[in-house]
Amino acid sequence: MRVTQLAELAYVVELDSDNMAEFDFSQLNSSLKGLVDYAPAFGKVALFFTNELPDIDTVEQAICSLPRRNNGNTTHTIPICLELGEDFTAACESLNLSGQEFKEEMSSAEFRVEAIGFTPGFPYMSGLPEKLSGLSRRESPRPRVPTGSVGIAEVMCGIYPTITPGGWNLVGRTPLVIADMAKAYFRFQVGDLVRFEIVSQVQFESMLQSEAEQR
Numbered sequence: 001m002r003v004t005q006l007a008e009l010a011y012v013v014e015l016d017s018d019n020m021a022e023f024d025f026s027q028l029n030s031s032l033k034g035l036v037d038y039a040p041a042f043g044k045v046a047l048f049f050t051n052e053l054p055d056i057d058t059v060e061q062a063i064c065s066l067p068r069r070n071n072g073n074t075t076h077t078i079p080i081c082l083e084l085g086e087d088f089t090a091a092c093e094s095l096n097l098s099g100q101e102f103k104e105e106m107s108s109a110e111f112r113v114e115a116i117g118f119t120p121g122f123p124y125m126s127g128l129p130e131k132l133s134g135l136s137r138r139e140s141p142r143p144r145v146p147t148g149s150v151g152i153a154e155v156m157c158g159i160y161p162t163i164t165p166g167g168w169n170l171v172g173r174t175p176l177v178i179a180d181m182a183k184a185y186f187r188f189q190v191g192d193l194v195r196f197e198i199v200s201q202v203q204f205e206s207m208l209q210s211e212a213e214q215r
Contacts, residue, residue: 001063003056009049011059020045020191022068031062040190041115041124073112075193078159080106080150081204084173087138091152091169094135103198105129106171111157111194116186121161121179123188128157141167148174150196172196175208 002014015023025038025045037048047059082088082103092102111127118124137153142165145151149160151168160166161179179186188194199207 003059011047013045023066073193077195078174079199080172080174080196082172083201085171087169088171105131107198113188113192119164121186125157135169137167175204
């Protein structure tokens with residue numbers, strides 16, 4: 001663990017990214033006076049305070065004393081319909097892969113949620129296979145990316161929780177609700193693991209209807 005000052009009223013704590021999911025950061029409010037917000041991402045957590053910073057020893061003790069989750073990293077299986085990916089065909093061509101090869105790479109990979117940001121609930125995920133890596137963001141971002149779109153860019157993968165502008169390469173879509181602000185529901189947290197299950201468009205439509213009925 002390494003604690004350094006990030007700003008006048010903020011620290012950044014460097015942790016082991018493999019163990020980020022074990023920490024229940026929501027419990028820090030009870031042990032760190034004046035803590036108003038925290039933001040875990042890429043093996044670090046930023047801590048923001050109101051009036052004054054506690055000393056570093058106090059911060060380290062608070063982190064070390066956090067209750068741990070015993071069930072390890074949560075793994076999500078996310079259905080994805082590649083037929084609905086606007087850039088799927090173009091991505092395969094750019095990567096010199098057949099559609100089947102892309103599907104095999106995508107479905108065999110294990111992703112890790114490294115950060116939540118850009119828009120509420122959007123997971124930035126590492127673990128994109130080498131054969132699927134290297135695609136640049138689009139030169140002209142789309143003004144409206146459909147809800148549930150799965151995008152890739154460089155070495156990262158993400159899922160758009162709502163309709164929003166976006167410049168990643170859209171290679172598929174999931175029927176699952178990723179985030180619901182009205183109900184304060186967010187499917188992912190930093191440290192979670194994600195695997196994709198390839199589904200047909202018919203299966204996608206059925207799952208989408210089921211999700212709507214449950215909501």
